[in-house]
Amino acid sequence: MSDNNTKSMIRRRTLLGAPLLLAGCDWRTAATYDGDWVGASHERGHRLQALSAAGSASGSAGGLSGGSPSGSAGDSATGSASHPVAASASQGALATPVVIKRCSLAxxxxxxxxxxxxRSAMSAGVDDxxxxxxxxxPGGNARGHLMGGLACPLGAHYLPLPGPDAHEVSELLHELGLLRSESGRTVADERHLCHSPQERLWVDGQWVDGLLPPADKGSTRERQYRQFAQLVADTSRRLRFTLPTHRAGWTPGHALLDNLSFANWLAAQGLDDTGLLWTLDYACRDDYGAGIHTVSAWAGLHYFASRHGFHAPGDETAEREAVFTWPEGNAWITRQLAAPLGxxxxxxxxxxxxxxxxxxVQIDLWNAHSKQHERWLATQAVIxxxxxxxxxxxxxPSAALTTAAxxxxxxxxxxANLHLRTPLTDKPGAPPSWDNVLHTPGPLVKDETEPAESPAANPALGYVDAQHQSLRPTPGPTVLTAYWALGDGDRATVARQRQALLNDSWRNWSGRVVAELARAHPDLASKTARVDLMRYGHAMSIPMPGVRGSAALQALAQVxxxxxxxxxxxxxxxxxxxxxxxxxxxxxxAAAGRR
Ligand SMILES: Cc1cc2nc3c(=O)[nH]c(=O)nc-3n(C[C@H](O)[C@H](O)[C@H](O)COP(=O)(O)OP(=O)(O)OC[C@H]3O[C@@H](n4cnc5c(N)ncnc54)[C@H](O)[C@@H]3O)c2cc1C
Known part of the structure; x- marks a missing residue:
């Protein structure tokens, strides 16, 4: 049995107990930070509940009966465990609106x-x-935050250079000045491209460049890295993978991949090296919120095939994917999109x-600023x-909408955004990078006995440094943004993980984040001034088997x-x-054209 395999037999829980010992100190005693839950308007859910109660008490058509913000406190509507609006709006009667207003497009x-x-309706001439x-x-999952005067993301934090099928995105980036045409070539503004070094991996007590666990020359791992790279290249020759995905068309070959899990597809190819599987699992959790056992083979391959492929170590053709990034993440773009709206x-x-x-179209809403119920009448609406x-x-709702939902x-x-007073003392190996990922050794088969909030159930995804793009000559205070996706498993497991996220305290979750990162940074807790946490109950849909090929989803995406x-x-x-x-x-x- 190889060394790697021996390691993989050790339960992940045991290994995760070790970091604090490795760190040589107890982070709990060193911790002096405070912080809070941020980013979601908890009180809006509570107000809705109060409104609902008042409405039922009055017995009038008022209120939002049936609405329960339970589980929604601390969760934005995008991410609510049980959306405060959701149950109420369609089932219960609404309050008589205080104001009635009109617009052409809502x-x-x-x-x-x-x-x-x-933006597109306004450029088609719709002003009203x-x-x-x-x-x-505004911005949804792409909003930003500020800590100690430093900008940081609350969610999405990068955008790859658009490929040839993403015309709309390219047009936008040209208009925003991020791309320009020079002698028939598209050139990106370097100031907004992620600076080097882009990414590194904490593995076996040191930092290594890139995100692949190291492979000895001639080892099984190295062979399997190459085999997977070849499979991605072969599949991309056979089937199209584009961003956005619908431009690739949908063939029986895509459907075949969509109907099985990525893990099963990998097993059928004889790919079983723990280093390779960890890398692929990490990539899926990072982009889709769930790992190789949960997402489809279509999704797993799309990740690599729609971009620059998969590159084994030593691949001469390898190019690091160029991505745009900003201290505040993709809020840089959403703020530019929102500005002309006034x-x-x-x-x-x-x-x-x-x-x-x-x-x-009649739109009923609760205006949280004026604390009034408003009704808007529009010719068309975009949901x-x-x-x-x-x-x-x-x-x-149409059958397509209920089925797709x-x-x-x-x-x-x-x-988690961690505001650091002073720079961390770095360990040997690859230098501090924009994206810093911690490898988690152990088997990738989910241990159902693990508590939902344990990193053993859903390993954390590492952190990005908000000051990475700054050109300051010496490092200083910064904000590290750590990500943790809790979407692995079947629906019941994910629901448990959601409850753990929504119900457990800020103190416990911030402690888990700090303990996880302390594996590579023992001095983290003592240098952290504040930890602000944003939790999303329903952050993003997971491309599980069957989802991409859903006829209901495809019907809704049409005009x-x-x-x-x-x-x-x-x-x-x-x-x-x-x-x-x-x-x-x-x-x-489409809405502009139909008015
Ligand atoms: C943690 C995280 C990290 C991510 N990182 C990246 C990344 O780096 N790069 C990338 O490309 N993508 C990333 N994503 C994916 C991201 O979701 C998409 O890029 C994109 O921002 C999704 O936009 P959307 O408009 O589809 O959805 P959403 O962002 O979900 O927007 C929906 C909006 O509707 C609002 N809303 C909900 N209910 C109501 C209501 N009743 N009334 C009025 N408004 C309501 C919400 O508040 C929200 O603003 C990330 C996502 C998350 C959660």
Whole structure:
């Protein structure tokens, strides 16, 4: 049995007990930081509950009966465990609106898709539009935060250079000045591209360059790295993989891959090296919120085949994927998208019900700023909400909407921002990078006896450094943004993980994050001033087997005949900027054309 295999037999739980000993100190005694839950308007859920109670007490048509914000406190509507609006809007009666207003186009949801819809409708000449967003800041999963005066992401933090199929994204980036054409070539503005070194891996007590666990020359691991690289190249020759995905078409070959798990596909190819499987599992958890046992083989291969392939160590053709990134993450883009909206953006608006009639669309919402119930009447509406929310907000949802919403399972995510007073003392090996990932040794088969919140159930994803792009000559205070996806497992397991995320305290979750990172940084706790946590109950849909090929999802992504168009990354079956933006542009154009 090889050394690697011996290691893989050791239970991951045992190894995860070790970090604090390795660290040579107890992080708990060294910890002096404070912090809080941030990013989601908890009180909005509570107010809705109060409104609901008042409405039922009065016995009038008022209130939001049936709505329960339980589990929603501390969770944005995008991510609510049980959406405060959802159960109430379609089932219960709504309060009589205090104000009734009109607009030509209503956009519901101000994430990337909703902002893109607004942008494309405005460029098609629609001026009289309103975008309703529940939170105070638009951007959804791509919002930013500030700690000690330093910008950091609350969610999405990078955008790869767009490929040839992402025309809409390319156009946007040209307009924002991130791309320009020079002598027939597209050139990126270097200031916004991730600086070197881009990524490193903490493995066996040292940092190594890149994200692959090291492989000895001639070892099984090295052979399997090459074999997987070849399989990705062969599959891309046979089938198209594009970003956005719908431009690849959908063939029986895609459907075959979509119907089995990535882990089963890998096993069928004879790929079993723990280093390779760890890398692929990490990539899937990082992009899809769930690992190789949960996502489809289509999703696993799409990750590599739609971009630059998979490169084994020593591959001469290997190019590190160029990505745009900013201290505040993709909030840099969403803020630029939101700026031209001016008063057309109505934040703090919790949309409760959207009813499409013969002559108009009626939007009922709770205005959290004026504390009033408003009714808006529009000619067309774009629903840029996660589908489980849309299915409940839209009155009389179509069969496609209810089916698609039921098919999707969303991954919960935790994003922790750690404000450091002084730089960390680094361990030997590869230098501090933008993306710093900690390898977790052990088997990748989920241990169902592990508590949902244990890193053994869902290994954490490492951190990015918000000051990486700064050109300051010496390191100083910074913010590390650590990511933790909790979407691995079947629906019941994911639901348990969601409850653990929503119910457990800030202290416990911040402690887990610090303990996990202390494996590589023993001095982390003593240098951390504050830890702000953002939790998403339903962060992103997981491309499980069968999801990408869902006829219901494909039907919703088309231009709709009636007064409602749909736009959200959920329609692609998985969540990245390119999908959300392209779907939003199409929906905005369609709505503008139908007015
Ligand atoms: C932690 C995390 C990290 C990520 N990292 C990346 C990354 O680095 N790169 C990348 O490309 N993608 C990343 N993603 C994926 C990201 O989800 C997409 O890039 C994109 O931001 C999704 O946009 P969207 O508009 O489809 O959805 P959302 O962001 O879900 O937008 C939906 C909007 O609707 C609003 N809303 C919900 N209910 C209501 C209501 N009742 N009334 C009014 N408004 C409502 C929400 O508040 C939200 O603003 C990440 C996602 C997460 C969660």
């Amino acid at each position: 956009i519901v949801g101000g994430g990337v898709a909703g902002l893109a819809a607004a 539009l309103r975008l309703f967003e529940l939170e105070d800041d 008063e057309r953006l109505q934040s703090g608006s919790v949309v409760l019900r959207v009813s499409a009639g013969k002559h108009q 840029a909400l996660p589908l489980h929310v849309a299915a409940r907000v839209v009155a009389e 039921a098919q999707l399972s969303h991954a919960p995510w935790l994003v 709709q005949a009636g007064r409602l168009q749909f736009a959200h990354s959920d329609l692609a079956g998985y969540s990245v900027f390119e999908e959300a933006y392209t779907l939003g542009v199409a929906a905005g154009r």
